[in-house]
Amino acid sequence: xxxxxxxxxxCGVLVLGITGCGKTKNEFDIGEKSDIVEVNPNNDISMSIKxxxxxxxxATIILTNNSDKDxxxxxxxxxxxxxxxxxxxxxxxxxxxxxxxxxxxGEAKEIKLDWKEDYGKLASGTYRIIKSVSYEKEEENFExxxxxxxxxxxxD
Numbered sequence: 460x461x462x463x464x465x466x467x468x469x470c471g472v473l474v475l476g477i478t479g480c481g482k483t484k485n486e487f488d489i490g491e492k493s494d495i496v497e498v499n500p501n502n503d504i505s506m507s508i509k510x511x512x513x514x515x516x517x518a519t520i521i522l523t524n525n526s527d528k529d530x531x532x533x534x535x536x537x538x539x540x541x542x543x544x545x546x547x548x549x550x551x552x553x554x555x556x557x558x559x560x561x562x563x564x565g566e567a568k569e570i571k572l573d574w575k576e577d578y579g580k581l582a583s584g585t586y587r588i589i590k591s592v593s594y595e596k597e598e599e600n601f602e603x604x605x606x607x608x609x610x611x612x613x614x615d
Contacts (some may be wrong), residue, residue: 490548498607516575541585
């Protein structure tokens with residue numbers, strides 16, 4: 460009887476030990492070098508981080524349309540990390556709803572990002588948020604490009 464109880468307890472400790480050895484939400488796999496080379500190709504639209512909103516788990520970004528064109532954007536965004544002077548993807552599985560939103564000429568919109576669920580709590584480092592926007596260049600012909608904003612996390 461004592462051997463059975465001891466065996467069950469030992470198995471429980473092993474299971475907890477094995478499952479507890481995985482990556483925490485504060486760690487992530489740094490992937491391959493980013494294939495996103497051109498960001499912010501013109502001054503028609505800009506992206507910035509609202510002052511006072513940046514934390515290691517989220518931020519509020521501001522998309523500002525400085526043009527007379529209407530733009531569209533969706534919920535998806537990516538965060539990349541700078542390592543050895545080059546941008547790298549972060550290997551995480553991202554889930555987003557895909558409604559499209561309009562950003563009218565001269566308009567600015569604030570978008571609250573909470574990346575804790577997907578990226579976890581970001582460690583110290585240099586990062587950038589990548590967001591795609593598009594506009595109708597000609598009838599039924601859309602041009603899409605990437606915006607980026609860099610930021611630093613300084614954890615103690």
